[in-house]
Amino acid sequence: MLHPFAKHLINRTLVAVVTLFIAFNVSYLLLRAIPASAVDTMLASVAQLGQRLDPEDYIRMRQTLMELFGLTGSPVDQYIAYLRRFFLLDFGPSFMAFPTPARNIVARFLPWTVGLLLVTTVISWLAGNTLGVFVSFVKNRRLSRTLENIAIMLYPIPYYVLSLALIYIFAFLIPIFSLSPVSVPSIRIASISDAINVAIYFFRAAALPAISIIIVSAFGWWFLSSRTLSISTITEDYVVFAKLRGVDIGRIRGKYVLRSVMVPQVTALALALGTIFSGALVTEYIFAYPGLGSLLYQSIIIGDYPIALTILSLSIIGVIISMWLLDTVVYYVIDPRIRYAR
Amino acid sequence: MSIGNTSILRAVDIYGEYVVSPLLSVKAVTNVILHMNSGEIVGIAGESGCGKSTLVKILYGYIEPSLRVRGRVLLNIDDGTIDLLSVDEEYKRGRIWWRYISYIPQNSMNILNPYMRVGDHFTELLKKHLNLEKDEAIRVAGEYVEDLGLRKDVLKAFPHQLSGGMRQRIVVALSLLLKPRVIFADEPTTAVDVVLQKVLLQYLLDKQKEYGSTLIIVTHDMSIHAMATERIIVMYAGHVVEEAPTELFYEDPKHPYSRALINSLPRLGDKGIRQGLAGQPPSLINPPPGCRFHPRCPYSMDICRREEPPINKYENGWRVKCWLYVKR
Amino acid sequence: MSLNIRAKLSKISTVFYTLLRYTRFRIGLAILIVMVLLALASLTSPPVYRRWYAYPKDRPPQFNLAAMDLLLGTTSNGRPVTYITINALANSLIIGLVTALIGSHIGLLVGLLSGISRGYKESVTVLLIDSFVCMPGLPLLIVLAMALKNIMTIHTLPLILSVIAWAWPARNVRSITLSVMGREMIYLARFSGIKFTGIIVHEVLPYVLGWHLTNFINTIIWAIGMETALAIFGLSILSEDTLGTMIYWALNYNALFRGLWWWMLPPIVIIISIFIGLYFISSSIAFYLNPRLRGHSQ
Numbered sequence: 013m014l015h016p017f018a019k020h021l022i023n024r025t026l027v028a029v030v031t032l033f034i035a036f037n038v039s040y041l042l043l044r045a046i047p048a049s050a051v052d053t054m055l056a057s058v059a060q061l062g063q064r065l066d067p068e069d070y071i072r073m074r075q076t077l078m079e080l081f082g083l084t085g086s087p088v089d090q091y092i093a094y095l096r097r098f099f100l101l102d103f104g105p106s107f108m109a110f111p112t113p114a115r116n117i118v119a120r121f122l123p124w125t126v127g128l129l130l131v132t133t134v135i136s137w138l139a140g141n142t143l144g145v146f147v148s149f150v151k152n153r154r155l156s157r158t159l160e161n162i163a164i165m166l167y168p169i170p171y172y173v174l175s176l177a178l179i180y181i182f183a184f185l186i187p188i189f190s191l192s193p194v195s196v197p198s199i200r201i202a203s204i205s206d207a208i209n210v211a212i213y214f215f216r217a218a219a220l221p222a223i224s225i226i227i228v229s230a231f232g233w234w235f236l237s238s239r240t241l242s243i244s245t246i247t248e249d250y251v252v253f254a255k256l257r258g259v260d261i262g263r264i265r266g267k268y269v270l271r272s273v274m275v276p277q278v279t280a281l282a283l284a285l286g287t288i289f290s291g292a293l294v295t296e297y298i299f300a301y302p303g304l305g306s307l308l309y310q311s312i313i314i315g316d317y318p319i320a321l322t323i324l325s326l327s328i329i330g331v332i333i334s335m336w337l338l339d340t341v342v343y344y345v346i347d348p349r350i351r352y353a354r
Numbered sequence: 355m356s357i358g359n360t361s362i363l364r365a366v367d368i369y370g371e372y373v374v375s376p377l378l379s380v381k382a383v384t385n386v387i388l389h390m391n392s393g394e395i396v397g398i399a400g401e402s403g404c405g406k407s408t409l410v411k412i413l414y415g416y417i418e419p420s421l422r423v424r425g426r427v428l429l430n431i432d433d434g435t436i437d438l439l440s441v442d443e444e445y446k447r448g449r450i451w452w453r454y455i456s457y458i459p460q461n462s463m464n465i466l467n468p469y470m471r472v473g474d475h476f477t478e479l480l481k482k483h484l485n486l487e488k489d490e491a492i493r494v495a496g497e498y499v500e501d502l503g504l505r506k507d508v509l510k511a512f513p514h515q516l517s518g519g520m521r522q523r524i525v526v527a528l529s530l531l532l533k534p535r536v537i538f539a540d541e542p543t544t545a546v547d548v549v550l551q552k553v554l555l556q557y558l559l560d561k562q563k564e565y566g567s568t569l570i571i572v573t574h575d576m577s578i579h580a581m582a583t584e585r586i587i588v589m590y591a592g593h594v595v596e597e598a599p600t601e602l603f604y605e606d607p608k609h610p611y612s613r614a615l616i617n618s619l620p621r622l623g624d625k626g627i628r629q630g631l632a633g634q635p636p637s638l639i640n641p642p643p644g645c646r647f648h649p650r651c652p653y654s655m656d657i658c659r660r661e662e663p664p665i666n667k668y669e670n671g672w673r674v675k676c677w678l679y680v681k682r
Numbered sequence: 683m684s685l686n687i688r689a690k691l692s693k694i695s696t697v698f699y700t701l702l703r704y705t706r707f708r709i710g711l712a713i714l715i716v717m718v719l720l721a722l723a724s725l726t727s728p729p730v731y732r733r734w735y736a737y738p739k740d741r742p743p744q745f746n747l748a749a750m751d752l753l754l755g756t757t758s759n760g761r762p763v764t765y766i767t768i769n770a771l772a773n774s775l776i777i778g779l780v781t782a783l784i785g786s787h788i789g790l791l792v793g794l795l796s797g798i799s800r801g802y803k804e805s806v807t808v809l810l811i812d813s814f815v816c817m818p819g820l821p822l823l824i825v826l827a828m829a830l831k832n833i834m835t836i837h838t839l840p841l842i843l844s845v846i847a848w849a850w851p852a853r854n855v856r857s858i859t860l861s862v863m864g865r866e867m868i869y870l871a872r873f874s875g876i877k878f879t880g881i882i883v884h885e886v887l888p889y890v891l892g893w894h895l896t897n898f899i900n901t902i903i904w905a906i907g908m909e910t911a912l913a914i915f916g917l918s919i920l921s922e923d924t925l926g927t928m929i930y931w932a933l934n935y936n937a938l939f940r941g942l943w944w945w946m947l948p949p950i951v952i953i954i955s956i957f958i959g960l961y962f963i964s965s966s967i968a969f970y971l972n973p974r975l976r977g978h979s980q
Contacts, residue, residue, distance in 0.1 A: 027812075030809055031809060031812055031813040034810065034813035035816070035817055038813070038814070038817065039822065039825075042822070042825075042826055042845070043825070043829070164961075164962075167961065168903060168957040168958060168960070168961035169954055169957055169958075170910075170911070172911060173950060173953050176946070176950050177954075179938060180943065180946060180950075249464060250464070250465045250466060250468065252459065252465075253459055253465040253466075253525075254467065255416070256416055256451065256457045257456075257457075257479060258447040258450075258451035258482070258483075259447075259478060259479075260447070261447075267467070267469075267470065268469075271467075272468070275469075287818065289818075290820060290821050293820055293821070293911075293915075294911045294914050297914065297915065298914065298933075308821075308824065309915055312824065312828055312915050312916060312917060313916070315828065317825070317828065320821070320824060320828060321825060324821040324822055324824075327821045328817060328818060330818075331816045331817075331818055348468070348512045348514075349468060349512070349514045
């Protein structure tokens, strides 16, 4: 007889693999739906952009596209080839910097996106939850109401719409932040001064996108959800019983209320971290932040499918891995009801 | 009554209402006068919504934000007498609750913190009230639990790993931890099957006897009152309508409402159809004038509709709030 | 039968009046009505507004009632912002509405099926829903839109959006269906021998429909947002006016830095208003439907 957790682990892993497989198949089928004539239109648009193309390069590009859209070989070959590309994130040479593999180009931009979203997700999670739980403890209903109303207005607004509003304020009315970064410094760090330069550059470039992400997600989602959770926990029978026992207020807030709010919130954090590859593509582009968003925009203009597909599979894999971690490790650590399931 | 008649808890002219809006309030408890002696077992009976749960919360001094109270609840402690409704909450939390009085709430199966081990519930209280160090608290908790006839390893478990009956026993054990003088039990055995009900109640009664605490049991279940209590208090629509020694009460309840309650109980050998009480209890937002029971009372008279009945006193502390017993 | 319909209508109107008691619902409804009126006003726009350079370019707003065309100024290609804005609003609303009509109904169907089926059918539908739910929407739609750029119209864009749009409603409907199916009344209905389809239609569906309405509204929000995001990347129907393409062109002509705020601000203000308005409506309905939420606050 297996330990219940081992069973759970196997079960969730299976689900993750199947989900990944389905997601893969969906993206495969959708690409199959693209008509063959599209390939030449795409290549025409690459040529239009004035890139100097050798005839050989042109043929190789055509080859890549034909293969990606399943226009060569038998269906079985196509499927296996695509499967390999999907999981190795190897979609062939990029068009914008032919013949550098798309994978390498994505890898160059990836740290910027991951850095931005990792930092902003963690900051907004901390800020939003602290404020939400704090407000639910405070007796002042006026404050609670006001904050709730602001949050409810912010919640449905996507990051990029707020970015546009912010860009208007900061670039036009109060020009503090630079909006057009000079050039992407190489991420390779040889000396301390390099590291400092990269850090300064990062903060300058990341400030505005970070602010717009943090405002929406901290004061929208995290604040609202933690406040609601906390208010409903305070009225739970086990919290009332603790009050009746004369347990100190501080301890009730920490060990009873906060502890229980943390379970769904850590869960949601794990899910949010799953989207660090694709969470703020539009915002990144709007602020000309040198992350995947800006890269994606470039690749769209040129019709650089290898890069777009690499970003897509990366996002899918990211979300599914985070879901798997959530179902297994995170729950195991934070919820004793799962850890010690009978 | 075996331990003597030293008074431990007195309630004087208690009113309690839930404020719904500035113009609207639910008058859950109206004009209640009570006294409890040390060591006795008192039952509070009445149907759901009659204010009995609110009454015990007030007696315990636990006032929820929307509850507004008047009156005094006097508790005898080591150094004198205090009014639970006027001392501040911090003082009750630090010095009174659990040390002098404890409380077993409704739904006692699901009131332990699901994220804390059972043992931490005990050590938390020992550390706070007896200023024990952690190791000491763990040792004391272990001994205490074994003393109560539970296995020591329940302390290491999380609540969800134990059966419902076990969790209820833990709650009872928690309530007795500091040997309180008064234990309030609000519907301690609802949502439990009859067999477990009996076991749990017996457990509570044994421990109460051993510690000489006063036990106040609130329940709508008249059979529990018959089995466990020495004195019974019947509530109807926020009023105490009758107060009597339990044994005598069951033989001859005086208030018409009490009679209806007793008549609804099945008896051995009686094959007749049980008599129910017509109508609904009144709204506590706008209680009827006069006696609150008059719309459902089979003996209602003119005066019942106009004036609130006085309390009539008899021997053995028997008291009835009804016009039928007023000599004119 | 007509009695039945009348009873249902009166039930709907009582629900509506209850909803009207929520301030949030009233605000949402007011915003929505204003937006719909503005969108309808687009029917009055003169055909010439679509032509480039039909008007002087880069003209700031003029508050002159005689020249309604120039109320919000003109763009860098000499088109009046007033007409662009109301047409963009109308088109975005249509995209949202059509996507919601397709996506949320597929979601309703799949969710119901998944909620009532057992065994392997259930596992298959759950896996399908879950894998679509965790599919990162924007990157997938970008790849699709890149390939289908040439056939993109106001009517095909909603179809493309619906590829993803059905998943969240399906998951929601499934969980509501499961919670309804577990209730005593369903057992009662089953044990009393009522046909299974009858149970679904009479006991489950009425309950699910309220949530379906919130899903419908949320899908509109999602679709308008997605269209905007695609448009900013230049992947929407760039020849048509939508809120997204309006932002795209404004960004493209560097409207912000050249100080043409009247070009940039209207779409942003309208998007924020629509989102807040629709969200207020859907959250009040959810609030009404969920007694646990109704317990505290309010």
